[in-house]
Amino acid sequence: MKDSTPIERCSCDVIHEDIVNRVRENMPQEESLYDLAELFKVFGDSTRIKILWALEAAEMCVCDIAVLLNMTQSAISHQLRVLKQANLVKNRKEGKIVYYSLADDHVKQIFDKGLEHINE
Amino acid sequence: MKDSTPIERCSCDVIHEDIVNRVRENMPQEESLYDLAELFKVFGDSTRIKILWALEAAEMCVCDIAVLLNMTQSAISHQLRVLKQANLVKNRKEGKIVYYSLADDHVKQIFDKGLEHINE
DNA sequence: TGAATATATGAACAATCGCTCATATGTTCA
DNA sequence: TGAACATATGAGCGATTGTTCATATATTCA
Numbered sequence: 001m002k003d004s005t006p007i008e009r010c011s012c013d014v015i016h017e018d019i020v021n022r023v024r025e026n027m028p029q030e031e032s033l034y035d036l037a038e039l040f041k042v043f044g045d046s047t048r049i050k051i052l053w054a055l056e057a058a059e060m061c062v063c064d065i066a067v068l069l070n071m072t073q074s075a076i077s078h079q080l081r082v083l084k085q086a087n088l089v090k091n092r093k094e095g096k097i098v099y100y101s102l103a104d105d106h107v108k109q110i111f112d113k114g115l116e117h118i119n120e
Numbered sequence: 121m122k123d124s125t126p127i128e129r130c131s132c133d134v135i136h137e138d139i140v141n142r143v144r145e146n147m148p149q150e151e152s153l154y155d156l157a158e159l160f161k162v163f164g165d166s167t168r169i170k171i172l173w174a175l176e177a178a179e180m181c182v183c184d185i186a187v188l189l190n191m192t193q194s195a196i197s198h199q200l201r202v203l204k205q206a207n208l209v210k211n212r213k214e215g216k217i218v219y220y221s222l223a224d225d226h227v228k229q230i231f232d233k234g235l236e237h238i239n240e
Numbered sequence: 241t242g243a244a245t246a247t248a249t250g251a252a253c254a255a256t257c258g259c260t261c262a263t264a265t266g267t268t269c270a
Numbered sequence: 271t272g273a274a275c276a277t278a279t280g281a282g283c284g285a286t287t288g289t290t291c292a293t294a295t296a297t298t299c300a
Contacts, residue, residue: 012183012186012193012245012246012247013183013245013246015181015183015184015217015246016180016181016184019178019180019184020180020184020187020188022177022178023174023177023178023180023184023188024188026177027170027173027174027177027188028173032235032238033166033169033170033173034166035238036163036166036169036231036234036235036238037163037164037165037166037168037169038164039234039237039238040160040161040163040164040169040234041160041161041164041165042164043156043157043160043163043164044157044158044160044161044162044163044164045157045161045257045258046153046154046156046157047258047259048157049153049156049157049160050147050153053147053148053153054143054147057142057143057146057147058139058142058143060136060139060140060143061135061136061276061277062276062277062278063132063133063135063276063277064135064136064139064140064143066132067140068140068143068144068147071259072259072260072261073132073276073277073278074259074260074261074262074277074278074279075258075259075260076277077276077277077278077279078258078259078278078279079258080277080278081278081279082258087237088237093266093267093277095267095268095276096266096267096268096275096276096277097135097267097276097277098276098277098278104237106233106236106237109233109236110230110233110234110237111156113226113229113230113233114156114159114160114230115152115156116226116229117159117207117208117224117226117230118152118155118156118159132275132276132277133275133276135276165287165288167288167289181246181247182246182247182248183246183247191289192289192290192291193246193247193248194247194248194249194289194290194291194292195288195289195290196247197246197247197248197249198248198249198288198289199288200247200248201248201249213247213296213297215246215296215297215298216245216246216247216296216297216298217246217247217297218246218247218248
């Protein structure tokens with residue numbers, strides 16, 4: 001089990017094997033970190049941020065949002081699908097019109113923490 | 121000032137002009153929303169998420185992180201630069217070795233809010 | 241000084257992303 | 271039923287992104 005080369009994949013010697021091991025033990029499941037990255041990826045686009053911010057103020061239909069953001073209906077619809085898949089928005093159909101709203105109140109909390117960071 | 125075509129850019133008629141106007145008035149600066157998206161874009165990669173999570177547990181040098189995540193030193197270094205530019209990590213030099221740590225405690229708060237959402 | 245080593249960086253490439261365009265679906269109403 | 275309209279969706283594109291590879295920079299130590 002003893003190996004002369006410390007651990008693979010890094011050209012440099014391991015400097016602090018004790019720290020690496022301790023940190024490794026406390027790392028969450030690979031899957032949790034992946035899911036977290038996927039969630040933030042959804043927030044990482046200004047069009048989607050704008051849509052979410054708008055929906056925080058009011059329930060809106062696709063056309064309303066397109067007009068508000070001065071974008072095509074198609075572009076908005078595509079992004080709403082992404083937001084829906086991430087469980088960030090929900091929708092309700094009334095005739096031809098589909099109304100979108102925020103799925104829960106985590107969005108505002110996450111935005112606020114983000115803004116806190118930006119504003120030093 | 122009266123215009124027969126409601127507002128451009130959306131093929132459909134405006135459904136709720138009152139709502140659109142009200143939401144528009146309460147939208148933050150275009151720039152704030154852009155900055156927010158840029159911040160979340162940085163969180164939107166699982167390598168960077170892992171690095172941040174690791175640094176939350178301990179200050180680490182580049183080589184430590186590379187070994188921990190089983191990635192090349194170069195890949196880690198590139199990502200640390202991205203994190204540095206976003207003011208999420210800071211570093212300290214001790215001889216040849218550069219130690220990285222979190223720049224402030226917003227990271228953990230943002231992660232926690234994100235996990236809250238993921239776990240329904 | 242020169243070899244060894246920790247980190248940074250630029251170019252290049254594959255993969256992913258957001259938008260547009262064309263079109264499909266589904267609903268209302270005459 | 272068929273025209274009008276709100277929304278959804280698939281293909282295609284240009285732009286961006288994360289990694290690798292080669293190499294540059296900076297520091298230590300003999």
